[in-house]
Structures are given as structure tokens and as C-alpha cells.
Amino acid sequence: MSKQAVAVAIMVLVAPGAFAGKPDKQEKMDKVQQDVILLQTVSVIANEVEASNVGASTLSHDQIETRQASSVQELLDTLPATSLVGSPRAGGQTINIQGFGSMDVEHVQLKLDGAPKQFRKYQQGSLFLEPELLKSVDVGKGPHSSMNGNGGFGGVVNMKTKDAKDLLKPGxxxxxxxxxxxxxxxxxxxxxxxxxxxxxxxxxxxxxxxxxxxxxxxxxxxxxxxxxxxxxxxxxxxxxxxxxxxxxxxxxxxxxxxxxxxxxxxxxxxxxxxxxxxxxxxxxxxxxxxxxxxxxxxxxxxxxxxxxxxxxxxxxxxxxxxxxxxxxxxxxxxxxxxxxxxxxxxxxxxxxxxxxxxxxxxxxxxxxxxxxxxxxxxxxxxxxxxxxxxxxxxxxxxxxxxxxxxxxxxxxxxxxxxxxxxxxxxxxxxxxxxxxxxxxxxxxxxxxxxxxxxxxxxxxxxxxxxxxx
Missing domain, CATH: 2.40.170.20 (TonB-dependent receptor, beta-barrel domain)
Known part of the structure; x- marks a missing residue:
């Protein structure tokens, strides 16, 4: 169940000339009180949502469709602590997770339906895949899983392809x-x-x-x-x-x-x-x-x-x-x-x-x-x-x-x-x-x-x- 937090802010605006000259202390206070404008009270109400796993991010099928990315790397560029590195050329992009890049000693591991993909040609991208084929992308940040092994120090990107059931309507x-x-x-x-x-x-x-x-x-x-x-x-x-x-x-x-x-x-x-x-x-x-x-x-x-x-x-x-x-x-x-x-x-x-x-x-x-x-x-x-x-x-x-x-x-x-x-x-x-x-x-x-x-x-x-x- 979500909780609500209420913050109340009272804004005080002081006129620029409030402290002009060198009057005594009481005169200063009187002048400030005259020039103070009391603004309307502002209440900020926020919903407290369930905390997500800071070590992982996920793109759903609907999010992938909405982004209309031209590459998987471009698709991931919107996720926290995940960025695109390289150029917009075909095969010229790599993925950076929390400062670790997929071209630097293979710090980022790439998987397709649980199977690893490897391409380590110097100054080339590490992934050739059409984002239209994906239903979800899970990004694990850091070496927190023993299932990734070599090449997963920076993290792992696991891409899942679409099934018919992802597209079929009821009935x-x-x-x-x-x-x-x-x-x-x-x-x-x-x-x-x-x-x-x-x-x-x-x-x-x-x-x-x-x-x-x-x-x-x-x-x-x-x-x-x-x-x-x-x-x-x-x-x-x-x-x-x-x-x-x-x-x-x-x-x-x-x-x-x-x-x-x-x-x-x-x-x-x-x-x-x-x-x-x-x-x-x-x-x-x-x-x-x-x-x-x-x-x-x-x-x-x-x-x-x-x-x-x-x-x-x-x-x-x-x-x-x-x-x-x-x-x-x-x-x-x-x-x-x-x-x-x-x-x-x-x-x-x-x-x-x-x-x-x-x-x-x-x-x-x-x-x-x-x-x-x-x-x-x-x-x-x-x-x-x-x-x-x-x-x-x-x-x-x-x-x-x-x-x-x-x-x-x-x-x-x-x-x-x-x-x-x-x-x-x-x-x-x-x-x-x-x-x-x-x-x-x-x-x-x-x-x-x-x-x-x-x-x-x-x-x-x-x-x-x-x-x-």
C-alpha cells in the first residue's frame, strides 16, 4: 500500500531595498516587516512507491515500442547508470554501465534469451540486433550474480525476444x-x-x-x-x-x-x-x-x-x-x-x-x-x-x-x-x-x-x- 508524504513550504519574499543604508537594528526590523510579502502556502503531496532494485533496470515491451530506438544501445541509453558509447553508425555503439564499457576488457556481458553474445573487434560495436525483435531488456548493474562469470564485472544486459503470446489478443x-x-x-x-x-x-x-x-x-x-x-x-x-x-x-x-x-x-x-x-x-x-x-x-x-x-x-x-x-x-x-x-x-x-x-x-x-x-x-x-x-x-x-x-x-x-x-x-x-x-x-x-x-x-x-x- 502506498503512503503519502506532505511537505509544506512557506515562501518569503524580501524587497531588494530592505537593507539599504545603515539604520539601527530596530529600524532594520521595522523596514523588513513592512517589505515582507507573505506568499500562499504550497503543499506538496507525493506518493511513496515500493523501492526498486538499485542494481537492476528493466525495459518492458510497451516501453520498447514507445522509444522507437534504431539500435539496442540507443534503447538502453535512457536507463539509469546505463549509457550509449560510440557513434550512431551501424555497429559503432557499445554499452556503458556505471562507467564500465562493453569494449574495455569486456566489462559488460551481453545475453540474448540467456545465451551470451561476443564480438571483440577493436573500435567496433559489440551488438548487432534489431530492437523490433525484443519484448524486454533486463540490465543487471555490477558483478552481483555468480551466473554471469567472465566479462560481467560492469554488469549484464539480458535481452528477451518476442513470443506469439506477447502479440495475440484475448481469444x-x-x-x-x-x-x-x-x-x-x-x-x-x-x-x-x-x-x-x-x-x-x-x-x-x-x-x-x-x-x-x-x-x-x-x-x-x-x-x-x-x-x-x-x-x-x-x-x-x-x-x-x-x-x-x-x-x-x-x-x-x-x-x-x-x-x-x-x-x-x-x-x-x-x-x-x-x-x-x-x-x-x-x-x-x-x-x-x-x-x-x-x-x-x-x-x-x-x-x-x-x-x-x-x-x-x-x-x-x-x-x-x-x-x-x-x-x-x-x-x-x-x-x-x-x-x-x-x-x-x-x-x-x-x-x-x-x-x-x-x-x-x-x-x-x-x-x-x-x-x-x-x-x-x-x-x-x-x-x-x-x-x-x-x-x-x-x-x-x-x-x-x-x-x-x-x-x-x-x-x-x-x-x-x-x-x-x-x-x-x-x-x-x-x-x-x-x-x-x-x-x-x-x-x-x-x-x-x-x-x-x-x-x-x-x-x-x-x-x-x-x-x-
Whole structure:
């Protein structure tokens, strides 16, 4: 039940000449009393609402629809202690939570339907996803959960995709909708179409969505053009769910997105003021980004065993990026991923967890425990057309992995336990997590960067640690 607090303010206005000159004390007081104007009493009545969790924020389906954001990062920019970092270009935005950014040693972890997404290319955004596909976004701030593991020091952003039941009206079995939009700033055009089917008496639940965004360069408030900030993004979602009716529910989700546009190599960079047109053009790349996500979930709530409530998540995420520089850039330095480059991230994830509620006369325990397997693979390659490198065998004639972004694989196996202990309005959450990490590098194609004597070591390394909060 909400409570009301009443504050009463009495405002006193004193005339500017009230203290003019140097009269004695009594004369001052008389003068002040004459010049005082008593304003009407103001009563302020506020409703005291239930306190929210300061360590978390949530965007609902209706809030997402209202914001009409052009990216997930832009969507999150309105949440407390959460901000957008980078530029408005496609793939040029990252998320900052309480000062920790998702490009700085992966301080912010990104999840889609509980499955992690990883993309760590230097000066690039970390997320390629159409906000039209989301029904809610939960932001956990800080390293307060043992279920997040590596990369979640700043927090975690968990995005949940839409289901048919989120769109079906009461009594409706089949539905569909189309949506279009236009932004005058960058002439953005939005086209979205969705069909869905299912109801409470039907075990099947299916949803299919296709969304297209196309835009030109943005303009800032002062009229300056944000060069090469256009986009041409096409995405799709297909989701099927089935309820077996005996406590078992499964769902299969596939999301794919593609953007092809000309951007600066460092997509997070700013306006590039002061550059001549031809010089700025040489700093750009034609970038093609393909992002696919496949997620299988199985949830089981036992009708007879009170403590058995399992959740199984299996996912495979595949993100590819291909950059091609203008031909006239060939005579310049081959740094910053060369004249042409290929980046490929593959993430395989499996998690099995159980949730158990134990209530006593004094305390309530909300237990979550389980195991995780995460394998991330990074493949990189670049074509360096500097004349001296093309002729040199030490540089494999210009085709090699960037020394600052080598190829490799990381495998993490984890066990976690978390207990939310509640007593009246007080909740504490002790947790424990064990991680075993194995890193395996890939030798560089260029002998110049594959020399053990120079410290180039691509051998397997493993680490183990126990953490608690």
C-alpha cells in the first residue's frame, strides 16, 4: 500500500531595498516587516512507491515500442547508470554501465534469451540486433550474480525476444501486423512485418518477423553531417515453441541480421571534421556484417517434486565481418586490419540450472545452481597491400593475421551456486562460482609474427579460480 508524504513550504519574499543604508537594528526590523510579502502556502503531496532494485533496470515491451530506438544501445541509453558509447553508425555503439564499457576488457556481458553474445573487434560495436525483435531488456548493474562469470564485472544486459503470446489478443489464434516509420534527420525508413499464431489451448506457438532499416547520414544539432553514418540493415526472427502440458516446454529461436554500408574503419569514431573529401574516403571501408543466433531452450517444472525447476539453454552464435578499403588506400599503411580483412566469431554455449525455493519461519532462500560450458572462437585474416609487405615472405606476401588481434579459441567450464536470502524487506545474495578456462592460440601465417624468440607464444594455457560475492 502506498503512503503519502506532505511537505509544506512557506515562501518569503524580501524587497531588494530592505537593507539599504545603515539604520539601527530596530529600524532594520521595522523596514523588513513592512517589505515582507507573505506568499500562499504550497503543499506538496507525493506518493511513496515500493523501492526498486538499485542494481537492476528493466525495459518492458510497451516501453520498447514507445522509444522507437534504431539500435539496442540507443534503447538502453535512457536507463539509469546505463549509457550509449560510440557513434550512431551501424555497429559503432557499445554499452556503458556505471562507467564500465562493453569494449574495455569486456566489462559488460551481453545475453540474448540467456545465451551470451561476443564480438571483440577493436573500435567496433559489440551488438548487432534489431530492437523490433525484443519484448524486454533486463540490465543487471555490477558483478552481483555468480551466473554471469567472465566479462560481467560492469554488469549484464539480458535481452528477451518476442513470443506469439506477447502479440495475440484475448481469444485470438492467428494474427499479423505491419509497421513503417520515417525519421527526418537521416531519412531513415523502417519496414517491419510480423505473423504469429497460437493460443492458451494450443501447444504450438510460432512467430516470424522481417524488419528492414535504411538510412542516410545523420545531422547533429549544429547542422554538421555525421559522415558515413548511414545503414542498410535487414533482419529476421523465426521462433517456435511447444508446451507438452506435463511441465515440459521447449522453444527454438533463430535470428539473423545483415548490414552492408560504408563506414570509417573505426565505427566508433566521430565526425572527422577537417578532412578533405578524398582523404576521408580513404579512411573508410565497405563493411558487410552478418550475425546469426540459434537458441534452444527447455524448461521443466515438476508437478510432483517441488524443488525441481530446471532450465536448459543451448546456443550457437555466428558473427562475420568483411571490410574492403578503397583501391586508392592501397599505397598507405596496412595497419588497422590492412586493405581487406575478415573477422569471424563463433560462440557455443550450454547451461543447465535449477531454481529451488526454501521457506522457513524466519528466512526464505531462493537457490539457483548449475553448470555452464562456453566456447568462443576467433578467426581473423587480413590482406596488407603495402608494396614492401607484398614482396616479403616474412609477411607471407601480405596475407596474415593482425598481430594485435590473433586467431584463437577459449573454452570455459563453470559451476555456480547462488542463494537469495530474504528476511522481511532485507535481501542478501551470497554466491560461489568456479571457472576453468583454457586458451589456445593459432600460429600466424606471417613468420614475422610467429617467432618464439620474439615472445610469440600461441601454445595452450589454462587457468582456474574460485570467486564469491
Amino acid at each position: 485470438q489464434v492467428v494474427g499479423g501486423m505491419v509497421k513503417t516509420g520515417f525519421h527526418s534527420n537521416n531519412h531513415l525508413e523502417l519496414y517491419s512485418g510480423t505473423v504469429y499464431a497460437g493460443d492458451k489451448d494450443n501447444p504450438f506457438d510460432v512467430l516470424v518477423n522481417i524488419t528492414k532499416r535504411r538510412a542516410g547520414n545523420m545531422k547533429e544539432g549544429d547542422g554538421n553531417t555525421f559522415n558515413y553514418s548511414g545503414m542498410n540493415f535487414l533482419s529476421g526472427l523465426a521462433k517456435v515453441g511447444y508446451d507438452f502440458g506435463n511441465g515440459h516446454e521447449i522453444s527454438l529461436t533463430h535470428i539473423s541480421g545483415r548490414d552492408a554500408s560504408r563506414v570509417p574503419w573505426a565505427a566508433k569514431a566521430g565526425l572527422f571534421d577537417g578532412y578533405a573529401v578524398d582523404e576521408l574516403y580513404r579512411k573508410t571501408v565497405w563493411r558487410e556484417t552478418d550475425d546469426t543466433n540459434t537458441i534452444f531452450k527447455h524448461q521443466f517444472t515438476s508437478p510432483s517434486v517441488e524443488w525441481l525447476n530446471t532450465d536448459l539453454t543451448l546456443s550457437y552464435v555466428d558473427t562475420k565481418q568483411h571490410d574492403t578499403r578503397p583501391e586508392e588506400a592501397s599505397k598507405y599503411s596496412g595497419s588497422n586490419m590492412g586493405n581487406e580483412n575478415w573477422t569471424h566469431y563463433k560462440t557455443l554455449f550450454a547451461e543447465l540450472k535449477n531454481n529451488q525455493l526454501i521457506e522457513t519461519s524466519l528466512l526464505a532462500h531462493d537457490l539457483t545452481y548449475g553448470v555452464q560450458y562456453l566456447q568462443g572462437k576467433q578467426d581473423t585474416l587480413m590482406l596488407d597491400l603495402q608494396p614492401t609487405h607484398v614482396k616479403s615472405g616474412e609477411y607471407n606476401h601480405g596475407l596474415y593475421q593482425p598481430w594485435y588481434m590473433p586467431s584463437g579459441k577459449q573454452t570455459t567450464m563453470s559451476v555456480f551456486f547462488q542463494d537469495e536470502v530474504s528476511w522481511n524487506d532485507l535481501t542478501i545474495t551470497p554466491s560461489l562460482r568456479y571457472d576453468h578456462v583454457v586458451n589456445q592460440g593459432v600460429e600466424n601465417l606471417a613468420p614475422r609474427f610467429n617467432n618464439p624468440a620474439a615472445g610469440h607464444d600461441y601454445s595452450q594455457k589454462s587457468y582456474s579460480d574460485l570467486s564469491s560475492t
